[in-house]
Amino acid sequence: MNQHYLHAMFHPQSVAVIGASNRDESVGGVVFRNMRCNGFQGKLYAVNPNHAEIQGYQAFASVEQIPGPVDLAVIITRAALVPGIIEECGKRGVRFALVLSAGFRETGTQGALLERAVIDNAHRYGIRLIGPNCLGILCPASGLNATFSNGSVPAGNLALISQSGAFCTSIMDWAKPNGVGFSCIVSMGAAASMDFGEMLDYLATDRLTDSILLYIEGIQNARRFMSALRATARIKPIFIVKAGRHAAGSAAAFSHTGALVGADDVFEAALQRAGVVRVETIVQLFSAAKALAAHFRPGGNRLAIVTNGGGPGVMAADRVADLGVAIATLADETLQQLDTQLPDTWSRGNPLDIIGDATAERYRHAISGCMQDAGVDGVLVILTPQAMTNPLEVANTVVETAAQFNKPLIACWMGEVQVTESRQVFDRAKIPNFRTPEPAVEVFSFISAYYQNQQLLLQTPGPLAHHSEPDEEGARLLIESALAEHRKILSEVESKAILAAFRISIAKALVAHSPNEALVIAEELGFPVVMKIHSPDITHKSDTGGIRLNVGNAQAVRSAYQEILQSVQKHSPNARIEGIVVEPMIIKPNGRELMVGVTTDAVFGPVITFGAGGVLVDVLGDRAVALPPLNRFLTKDMIQRTHIAKLLGQFRHMPAIDIAALENILLRVSEMVCELPWIKEMDINPLIVDEHGACAVDARIIVDYLPPSADRYAHMAIHPYPTHLITHWQLADGTDLIIRPIRPEDAEIEQDFVRGLSAESKYFRFMDTLQELSQTMLVRFTQIDYDREMALIAVLQQDNREKELGVCRYIASADGQSCEFALVVADEWQNKGIGNKLMSCLFDAARAKGIRIMEGEVLEANHAMLELVRRLGFARTVSAEDVSIMRVVKQL
The missing domain is CATH 3.40.50.720 (NAD(P)-binding Rossmann-like Domain)
Incomplete structure (x- = not known):
């Protein structure tokens, strides 16, 4: 406030x-x-x-x-x-x-x-x-x-x-x-x-700043x-x-x-x-600035192109395809309507070529038809100066028509001398306009991408995505044992054990230290088997001749053992050899070799990678990257951003892979990254996936020492949904409640909660006479960043849906040492201890973040709240700015 x-x-x-x-x-x-x-x-x-x-x-x-x-x-x-x-x-x-x-x-x-x-x-x-x-x-x-x-700049x-x-x-x-x-x-x-x-914190609250x-x-x-x-x-x-x-x-x-x-x-x-858009050049940023200044707000990426020249329309469509923008498909009703208004020779599709003799009225019909079509999110209007067309008259008509609709419109008046006045008309009307089609399409793609990226921003996954809990303690002990031995590269057996602890299916691997021991293991696992060199100094085993595939009998096992040792000693004479790994030969006729990995970026910390696996990983360089934590929405997006994604569905004789199994692997890796901050690098390559599931055939994990931190997720750039703050609690009358951090999908129950408050409770909480939360306030209250603030809600399960009974929140100050809090409980649920319990949980969450002081403002007339904070140990003073407000402060 x-x-x-x-x-x-x-x-x-x-x-x-x-x-x-x-x-x-x-x-x-x-x-x-x-x-x-x-x-x-x-x-x-x-x-x-x-x-x-x-x-x-x-x-x-x-x-x-x-x-x-x-x-x-x-x-x-x-x-x-x-x-x-x-x-x-x-x-x-x-x-x-x-x-x-x-x-x-x-x-x-x-x-x-x-x-x-x-x-x-x-x-x-x-x-x-x-x-x-x-x-x-x-x-x-x-x-x-x-x-x-x-010089200076105008206000805006x-x-x-x-x-x-x-x-x-x-x-x-x-x-x-x-x-x-x-x-x-x-x-x-x-x-x-x-x-x-x-700076961004300030601009988020600045009423003068829109973009x-x-x-x-x-x-x-x-x-x-x-x-x-x-x-x-x-x-x-x-x-x-x-x-x-x-x-x-x-x-x-x-x-x-x-x-x-x-x-x-x-x-x-x-x-x-983060829900933002990146542009590549300063020119593109200038263009985006122009569009933002015009309050340019598309709701999607389906673009209609209206032009009086076929060539420029095709150029625009090509750029649309380059940028992944969608060419809008006009509805049958739109086409039928335009057929009655446009000449017989018009293109009857998108781009809408309305022919070189297009009049202002023809442009009006074409633009209106597109704007009224539910399948169109924005319109690019192109004009080439021709003898039969009046550029200025068309520009005025375009401005007038655009004002009747909420969808964005971009103008491209090609040429110079004949269209100068037209561009001035567009500038005065705050309509973005360009000299060529390509930058016009780029601007539409940038602005529409903002709204697409907002879907990624809405995702707030927790550190654990599955119902079956991983053996986090077992994995941690394996890593600590390796570090205690001053080892940072885990063996394949250790790496696979950590994967197994997080419920990732692996090809079982055992280490043999002699040809006879390798034979015993092979007989136990069953032929055929794979044999690999076991060395902390060798990353790419195939480069040293350290792998033998499809070893099918006892004699072949003994021969392969000796051949691997000789080959590795020849190619890497200084490598430490700790034995030979023997594992089953995974035969999946319809399997695709993929790679899932983790790397540590110098700036953003742990990053999850996905792409083509096997020997292709270095050749193709096909990878998508994502910051953890992930959920299914984010894993689907990650998979679709790779070239290998096209080979995962059904084609020719190959059935589609079990895509859910692949998503589960990515989710499990995300859990590992969240809960095992010692992991600095990991490769699961190949990960073989077919229609029946996924199996990690080979794995390599590199770990490192971790500096102590009070924040369990300090190693991550994005704070996961804090599931550890979920509390099950029971009222004195036996009513079961859940106290948990708020999520973006709680917008509806948050709005219902505020609507249900009495006028007095609303005034005490917001110091205003609002009836309900505005959309901006609703977003601000439910889409929070758990690193800098916390909102805990008390919910009751009722009629197969949750009902919000109370909410408390804090927002940390810039120094991270203090925070400001707010609390409100539904009128009919007051005096049941809910406010006290919410504040107790909020104290714990703030302390865990290193916050030392919690403060807030309470209206002097809000006697119930003042009594609550007194019991909770807050000191109270009259505000220096307003005697009707009490300033309350507590040392945590």
């Missing part, structure tokens, strides 16, 4: 520019001039010990000499001076700082030490700091232009956060002539103190980044350009910002899972 603490940074009442200058072209001179000339209404102070006056303003020798309070300090000095200046600001009570100065970690070891001193001083005094080495921030609504760019509803100051200046220069306004522009620089996560653009070179805190990204994307569209997609770009990004850059396909998977 409170205003975000960063609001004062973007809307300060007073700003001190430390390093302000009279030299017009110096950074200090430009920043101070921008602050003077862009409508800032607060108090502006110049700080420069060498001048009595700066640009007509009194200059102060230091921050300490400024007579009034200072909300924001903008620092433009030599890097060596910055730590001392931050300390002065801290003593002076300055809450926020922008460090535009360069010369820190990007310059090497000494610069990194200097940066550390800056951050330590900022933390000591509680200063929130952007930079160093940044362009600054700009907020048109408050007249704040604390940047060294030339887009926000831009960028690690590149040059990118900010480029988009600022582009914005005004393109009619795009911004709520704020933030240059993060090195993001040494305040990162993308904190967000990000330019990213690297991420420092993946958990915080993903947490903030997912929380914000539930409310506002986010589009991202990520630099460093390839090795050379990654190296450049590291030298620029000093940030880690992970594998690009992992980053892509993370963004999709």
